[in-house]
Every structure is written in C-alpha cells, then in structure tokens.
Amino acid sequence: MKLLHDRIIQDGLAFDDGTLKVDSFINHQMDPILMKSIAVEFVRRFANLPINKIITIEASGIAPAIMLGYLLELPVVFVKKKTPKTMEKMYLSSVYSFTKDRTYDVCVSEEYLSKDDNVLFIDDFLANGNAALGVKSLIDQAGATLSGMGFIIEKSFQEGHQRLVDLGINVQSLARVGSLAGGKVQFID
C-alpha cells in the first residue's frame, strides 16, 4: 500500500532496537483520512469473505476497525485488556507482552461473540503475534469462525506472521517491515 509506505517513511521513527514509532499518525495521534484509506485496502484484501463482524483489541485497533466496520456496515467488537466489573459471562485469555514484560488478560463478553459469527480481526501492529493469538483463543472459545487477520504494520523480522500462517490463518499486513537496521525502514514487498 504505497500511501502507507510513504507515510511511514515520512513520519515513522525507526530505532535499531526494533522499535518503529508511528504515534504521530497511527497510535497516539491518528490521521482519520489515512485510516479510511487503510480500511478501503482491508475491504479489497478481504473481499468476498462472508464476514458478519469485525473484532479488534483496545486501544489502537479501534480506529481502523471502526472505519472498516463503517464501510462494510458491520458491527465492531473490541476485546478489552481489563476485566470489567460489569461483565458477567465472558471469554478470557492471557497474553504475554514482550514490550511491557508482563502478562495481561484479554476478554470479550459471551454476548458479542458466538458460533454464528464469522469474524475478521483488525489491529495496528503484528510483531510476535501474542495479542493476535490471544484474540484467536477468544474466537475459538466462542466457536466462531475466523476469516482473516488484517494489520496496518507488520514487523516481518519477528515471528508473528509465520506463527499465524502456520495455523492456516489468512494474514494481510498493509506494510511489511523487513528491517529497521540503522534507523532505516525497509519494506519487504
């Protein structure tokens, strides 16, 4: 996706430790026009799948997911990273975050994910794939069908992509970053 590649080159900050900072346009300050273009590209990538619901994870996945839900006229469910007091029946899974070096719970109400759902998961980043696998566990617990996973940016030098593909998941990342060496972003396709 050229528009996204160009924007990452222009406004992204790459660091040798594998960090790619895009918080001026994706995950702290957000560019809604870019988010709409990203959603359009997801429509194209997942065309013809019988999706009835978008699922994402708070907080940075919500913007692209709601834009995609708007275009497809589908409900969007966001998985929560904390267990709300008011939620009674829910699916729960644990996710280990390397960035934060801690394990956190992800959960979704049983009311909003069921065996009748055919879902598309959307998130901002794919790195080691732990968060995506945590959400996959929720989808599996609900007996729902996972049609695909779409990410804005993938760190292709980490193992997430392969872990998901090995499970037979249709993974679409709009920008695949092969290297951040020397503070320079290199895309792999």
Next chain:
Amino acid sequence: MKLLHDRIIQDGLAFDDGTLKVDSFINHQMDPILMKSIAVEFVRRFANLPINKIITIEASGIAPAIMLGYLLELPVVFVKKKTPKTMEKMYLSSVYSFTKDRTYDVCVSEEYLSKDDNVLFIDDFLANGNAALGVKSLIDQAGATLSGMGFIIEKSFQEGHQRLVDLGINVQSLARVGSLAGGKVQFID
C-alpha cells in the same frame, strides 16, 4: 438526538444503582453507522468553532472521535490511561474513578498538544466529570485552547455537567439521562 434516544431505549439496560449498560452498541460492541450519525450531530453542535484537533480518551471515546475527525478532516489524539515506556515528554494528570474505586494516570505526549491547538474533547460518557477534568488539566498544561466537550451520553443526575459548565466549558451531550429509576431510562430534553 432522536436516533440515539430510541437506540438507548431499545438496547440500553438501566439499573437502579445508576448503571446504564450500552455495551451492545457503544462501548464493547459498536455500531459504526450510529457512530457516524453521532459524529454528524457533533459537527452540527460545534459548527463554526475554530477547532484544529479532536482529543479523546482511550478506549470508548476513540470510535466517535475518529468518525468526527474523519468528517472534519482533523487529526485525533487519544489520551492514554497508562504511561507508555516509549513516551518521553508528556503531560500527566491523575483521575479518580468512582466506578473502579481507584486513581489512574492519564497522559498525552507534548508532541501532540501545544499552545497552538484549539481542541474539541469527545467521549462516550459524562458522569461525575473526573475523566473530562483530567483531560482538561492536560489541555491546560499544554496551553492549548479548549473549544468544547461533546459526550454521547450524559448521566445528568450526576454532577459532571454542572462541574464542567461552572468552568465555562461548552458542554454538548447528545443524550441527557435524567433518571434510571425502576430500570427505566428517562431523558431530560
């Protein structure tokens, strides 16, 4: 906003303890078409203000804020409830949550809020106003101008609305709930 009132009556769950559960269409599962209509109403309510940026707070504020940012073609900044390791210079404020009976920090990077900004704050709920006042503190620390605050639902039987109005803030709530007594939602206008 009749569409929103009708939806709250249809799908909201009211409890005598003052809880209004709208997580089937606003803050867990989200209806993107409704979010677009909500954003259009915010455009109408805040027409002619010299806003250059939308500010919201994770996670439930992001959907209406990004839709509004999309319509107005303005950047959207979401205030974080945790202090990210990668954020160096930020404005910070503490918020006490009655619902969760704990104090949490809210923060925004100094890069995305400055004295040149004229911001509109958007969130899903206004109750006691503590979260909104926490964000106002961040806006004040940055020397930015606050043009108004827009909420999808206001619990008008709590003190938030009056606390914000007393500070001279232009507060617009699209559904003002006067009472939840007997599990019945009553609007005040």
